[in-house]
Amino acid sequence: MRVNPYPMPDLLAALNQSEFEAQDAALQISTGKSVNVPSDNPTAAALLVENNDQATFNSGFLSDLTTINGQLSAADSTLSSVQTALQQALSLGVEAGNGTLSSSDQGAIVAQLQDIQSQVLSLANTSYQGNYLFSGTVIGTAPYSVDGNDPSGVKYNGNDDVNQVSVGSGYQLAINQPGSQLFSATGNSVFQALNDLITAVGSNTSVDTAVTELDSAADYLSVQTVFYGNALDQVQSQTTYLDAAKLQIAQQQTSLGAADLSSAATELSSAQTDTQAALEAISKFSGNSLFNYLS
């Protein structure tokens, strides 16, 4: 059978192929990626888009949790201070109610109670990073203002709205409690109780009743405050969960799209060997025919 006497195109094609493989392996090594264009691995390329989306959402949730943590902590510590102040007011009230104080001493206690009332008002109007913590969603307006016409001595200027923030897929966390639920709930108003105690001590009537009222309001506040402790706990555990998920997502990205450097290096080396061999074969091939041997 007669052989094709012009094998050069085939040899060149083989050379071209091994050079192409060398380039491809080198690209993987230099970019660190096995999928540099979608046709390298169409399925992986599509999954990498989804993976990137998951990673972005994950880091977004983690970032929000940090923000929320700051907001919740600020509110929680403010409420601690309020509780301390209320306890002070209670002991003052008990002292005033034991009936052994002079009227000037009564006067002194009233003054201290009024200080505490201002302090609680100020604490209730705390803002964090420019926004009022306890006015619901009317964050630009201080929740409480002094109102002489109101029996509680204050007027609530906020609303009852609670904001929810998504901190995971399908996982919503409420991030605030409005003042109307904490300090001025109907029948359990801290402000009403404080005002009543001041009136009672000042007129030395029904101090015990007023102390009981304040005690009950303080307890109520304490129960409402649990919201913040719970929320902070949830922030903590969700952060832990998302940190672990972050690792998984990163691992998936690696398995989908990272170049296997050692096997790419092997491919590169073997493609280079093939290229060298092809070059040598071609160089030996050219130029030899019977004509060289006929004198």
Added chain:
Amino acid sequence: MSGLFGTLSIALSGLGVSQQELATSANNVANANTTGYSREVVDTAAGSPIQIGSLLVGTGVVMQKIESLRDPILEIQLNQATQQQSDLNAQLSQLQQLQTQFASSSSGIGADISNFFNSLQQLSPNPSSLELRQSVLTSASTLAQDLNTAAGSLSTQQSNLNLTVEQSVGEVNSLTSEIAGVDQQISTLENANEDASTLVDQQTNLIRQLSGLIDVQVVQTGNGGIDLSTSNGTALVTGIQSSVLTTEAGSDGNAHIFASGQDITSSLTGGSLAGTLQVRDQEIPSVLSQLDQLAAGFSNAVNAANAKGFDLNGKAGGNIFSTPPAGTTGAAANMTVAITDPSLIAASSDGTAGSNGNLANLSAVATENVASGQTPINFYSNLVFQVGNTTSNVSADVDASTSILQQLQDQRGSISGVSLDEEASNIVQYQTAYQASARVITTIDAMLADAVNLGIETAVQ
């Protein structure tokens, strides 16, 4: 004295034939690297014997013809393989360009979509923050710009292909005209019963080049004549007359190919023209249409969600993105962010500045079916898969068809290729035969001198 003179003419015929054989070998060697050359061999036969008495005596050697060795079936197969490979190659180079728009998963349209929803997410605990609102507008803008860029690049690629089509049609016309000219020459030679091998090689080569451009079929019409047409029947060369193809802008703004007033653009099935048209008229429009669907669906969904809430000034939300065109064509190229004031993002569900209630609606767009029943990210990742898969399949097809073409070319080489070794050994043979015939003549010359001088020794000059 017919004996000696007869022998002389026999030896002479040997000289003549050896010379021609040598010339043929020399021609093969000279054309060893000529593209499409088919090696020639000399067909010789013994001359018809004559009867002398009861003996049949030979009359030397006669040259019958110089034959070009080629396989016509192989040529047809090579044409088809060339058409296939050129078609696929043209597609591949365009698709590789196209897919660079979708190359990165950490940047590009997909990442922009993710970042947009992330910016809404960051706004959620602090819905009144102007800085965070601005981030939402910035990420919306990046998404719109990247969609503009992708659509723009595809449109540019498409219009560049119009130039390619026009150029290719020009080349087709110049080749068919050349082929018609060669046909004319071949027909003249064949009618004069002369050897047209070299011209046939040239014709074959031209048809092969034409196969690289368009799907051409060859019909033999007898007497060495051929007709060329596309596989759909459009005439390219009829006898010695070539038909001219023209290009005109069609209703889609692209260059369409016409033959005698008929639009043949969608009927081409091979050659680089078919591949170019496939990408220009099928692949690119498909991707563009999907980008448009994504842009339109996304914009509409975000705008609808914004309209459900209230902005920082307590007013009902308006459009965040520009309204897409009805019918969605051009949605991706023209998508912009319609607002520059960050307070207009309708985060609030009740008009208060600190409410984030409507952000849930805006964020929900990420899991809504905005295009072809898919969420934005799913739609985009499917598009990436589609582009990658098409390109990868065409690439594999190119490898396969290139391999087939190479094999056919090897086969052709084994039949028609010039082997220098073979020609060298032939030349040695022909030289020896020539020397032998010359030697015979010298001998006869001496014998004739003897005969003439009848026994008296004379020197022969």
